[in-house]
Amino acid sequence: MSGPRAIxxxxxxxxxxxxxxxVRACREMGLRSVVGYSVPDADTAAVRAADTAVRIGPADGRRSYLYPPAxxxxxxxxxxxxxxxxYGFLSEVPExxxxxxxxxxxxxxxxxxxxAELGDKVGARRMMAGIGVPVLPGTDGPVAGDRAVLAEAERIGLPLIVKAAAGGGGRGMQVVTDRDSLLSGYRAARVSAREYFGDDRVYLERYLEQVRHVEVQILADGHGNVLHLGARDCSLQRRHQKLVEETPGPALPAEVLGKLAEYAVRGAQTAGYTGAGTFEFLVVGTEVAFIETNCRIQVEHPVTEMATGVDLVREQLRIAAGEPITFQQADVxxxxxxxxxxxxxxxxxxxxxxxAGRLDEFVPPGGPFVRVDTHxxxxxxxxxxxxxxxxxxxxWGADRDQALDRMDRALGEFRISGAGVRTTIPLLRGLLQDPRFRAGECTTSYLDGRDGAGLVAG
Incomplete structure (x- = not known):
């Protein structure tokens, strides 16, 4: 790439x-790829595919993938x-x-x-509220100490969620539904935040039980171009961990999609964002509220790539080299x-x-409009x-039903076996047959209190 920063x-x-x-994006772009790997990852597919691989440390991530000097x-x-x-590891660490x-x-x-500004969820909330984007009732900054937590909870009202100020991926969260569990939830969230992000700051936010989680993919370059690539619905979650993502969001009115896109672009422009990222929102009916920004590529980015034909990793690399985005909003x-x-x-x-265990059999599905990203x-x-x-x-499908039917077929073809290795494929197939999910009616709390056995396809 021959931009201002030749790479x-x-x-x-x-x-x-x-x-x-x-690695694959680099190869298509004519770039040399180098993968850093820990000792147990010495024989992974990424190491095999890269032009060069360098051992960076032992299995302990704190001495390898989370260790900047190495x-x-x-x-x-x-x-x-x-x-x-x-994504994950050091992808959202400003230092x-x-x-x-x-x-x-x-x-x-x-x-x-x-x-740093957007990765701090409290700061991001404050910035978005300042430019007219709705946010949920919550604290204006991190909250510390039992007395302050009790006072803020009284002001915000229950139920509420205690959230880590740093990090993402659904980690460092505790839902509190009654006053008796407030302080224990607060302490548990701080411990979790410290464990996952090395930062135990937390804040409080109103918790909505029947709500959808929708995020907007954005791309922004150093030439003033900020584009959105549509919305992804990530409502089907378990303990704040996403299971299924899709685009477009089922039964989301055009009015809501328009708001989400406008707010995401406005936020990226205000922050001076560059690269790929997502602005995440909660949706109830036609009302939306910003919750956080992910300053990285998302696990679910292939959904957007399949629907738009845009290679997000390629654009990331081009933007990093100082080159402009290769298309306009009207082209999306x-x-x-x-x-x-x-x-x-x-x-x-x-x-x-x-x-954990050795994979004796691993045969991914194939066929028209089926993509499998795996190592x-x-x-x-x-x-x-x-x-x-x-x-x-x-x-991918011409409509949602076709895409879901194709997914069920693909998961049914997936062959994975090995001593001690179990997978979530039966659960996912059960969810695909669930009437409420097929009707596009699931919210983030849909799986609360439901165990895996009751959802597995027969």
Whole structure:
């Protein structure tokens, strides 16, 4: 890429399917890819596919994927000019982006200051409210101390949710439905936030039980172009972890979609955002409320790619090199419907406990308009050290029913077996047959209190 910041080699500071996804984008663009890997990841598909692979440390993420000195040393040693952080790990850590810049490396993402402003959920709420975007009732900043928590809860009202001020991915959250559990929920959220993000600041926000979770994909470059690529519905969740994502959102009025797009673009413009990101909202009827921004590529980005034909990772890399987006808003014409299901190595019958082991059989589905993003293969060992995501299955259809039927067929074809390895495929197929889900009526609380066994397809 020959923009203001010439890039010919990209270091990928991540693992799994997203690392492989970036490797493939680099290859199509004629860029050299370098993957950093931990000891148990030495034989992963991303390592095999990359032009170069560099060992960065042991299994413990704090000494490998979460350890900037090892990542910077590997990137510089391999001759990289840019670092792609993927999602998770250090992808939303402003200090890592700053360290990259200090070492002459381009961080593929927004500027550190922008990431700090939007990555702090309280600050992002404050900014969006200041430009006229609705937000839920909540605290104006992090809240600390039992007395302050009790006073703010009285003002906001129950039920409420205690949320980590930093991070994302549904981590560091506790729903509080009564005053007796308020302080225990507050303390649990702080512990979780510290564990996941190294930052125990939390804030309070009104909790809505019958609500949909909808996010808007945006792209913004350094030339003043800010575009949206439609909305994704991520309402089908379990414990704030997304299971199924789709675009367009089922039964979302055009009025709501218009509001969401307008608010997301306005927020990105105000913050001076560059790169790919999402602005996330809660939707009740025709009312919407901003909740947070994800300053990175999302796990569910393939849904948008399938519907729009836009390669989001390619655009990320071009924007990072200082080049403009290759199309205009009028060129974005989503077609049909796309759905993504996350296949995890978890046992739905045993409380979704992660399962590890060697994969004796791993045969992904295929056929028209079926995409599978995965790093797994027969003979690979599912490790207990990292997240349990095995694959993402994405299908496209001329309409939602066709996309869902195609997904059910694809999941039915997926063959995964190995000693001790269980997956969420039966659960996902059960959800695809669920009448309320097929009718587009699910909210974020739909699976609350329902165990996996009761949802598995027969």
């Amino acid at each position: 010919d080699t990209v270091f990928i500071a991540n693992r799994g399917e997203i690392a492989l996804r970036v 990542l910077i040393e590997a990137a510089l040693g391999a001759g990289a000019q840019a670092v792609h952080p993927g 890592f982006a700053e360290i990259c810049a200090e070492n002459g490396l381009v961080f593929v993402g927004p500027a550190p200051g922008v990431m 014409e989503p077609r049909g419907a796309a759905v993504e299901c996350r296949v995890n190595a978890e046992d739905p019958d045993r409380g979704f406990v992660p399962s 797994a293969y027969p003979g690979w060992t599912v490790t207990p050290h990292y997240d349990s995501l095995l694959a993402k299955v994405i299908t």
